[in-house]
Amino acid sequence: MRQIALSMALLASVAMPASAELITVKSSKPVAETMDALEAAVGNAGATVFARVDHQAGAAGVDLQMPAAQVLIFGNPKLGTPAMNADIRASLYLPLKVAVHEADGGSVLVYEDPADMFGDLNIPEDAPFVKTMQGALGKLTGAAAK
Numbered sequence: 001m002r003q004i005a006l007s008m009a010l011l012a013s014v015a016m017p018a019s020a021e022l023i024t025v026k027s028s029k030p031v032a033e034t035m036d037a038l039e040a041a042v043g044n045a046g047a048t049v050f051a052r053v054d055h056q057a058g059a060a061g062v063d064l065q066m067p068a069a070q071v072l073i074f075g076n077p078k079l080g081t082p083a084m085n086a087d088i089r090a091s092l093y094l095p096l097k098v099a100v101h102e103a104d105g106g107s108v109l110v111y112e113d114p115a116d117m118f119g120d121l122n123i124p125e126d127a128p129f130v131k132t133m134q135g136a137l138g139k140l141t142g143a144a145a146k
Contacts, residue, residue: 027145031068038144
């Protein structure tokens with residue numbers, strides 16, 4: 001059991017560097033409404049939604065409570081493929097993810113800056129696909145927060 005816990009801790013440290021910058025965007029809307037807007041913005045941008053995870057519903061399924069929190073997992077092979085071709089380990093971070101959780105009478109969208117996300121990989125911070133991912137995440141979360 002101890003080995004499993006140590007393995008999970010190691011995996012968590014590899015999956016998200018300690019120095020990773022998390023970007024937050026405030027929304028006055030509740031979590032579900034903000035997530036609906038994000039999902040629509042992603043679809044309108046031509047990206048694929050792979051999954052929408054409702055953590056609050058998962059907790060309720062095992063008789064636990066938690067504030068509203070959801071994660072949208074989405075991507076576009078035109079951006080992700082060049083990242084993975086540059087360093088296949090990018091596949092650990094893709095597709096992209098945006099979390100939405102309750103905060104201050106509304107919600108907050110949270111995502112990791114792709115430059116930080118790929119920081120320990122052989123991917124230059126100024127790679128065109130990194131800049132495009134940064135711009136897309138900014139536009140999508142901004143649209144969802146309106």
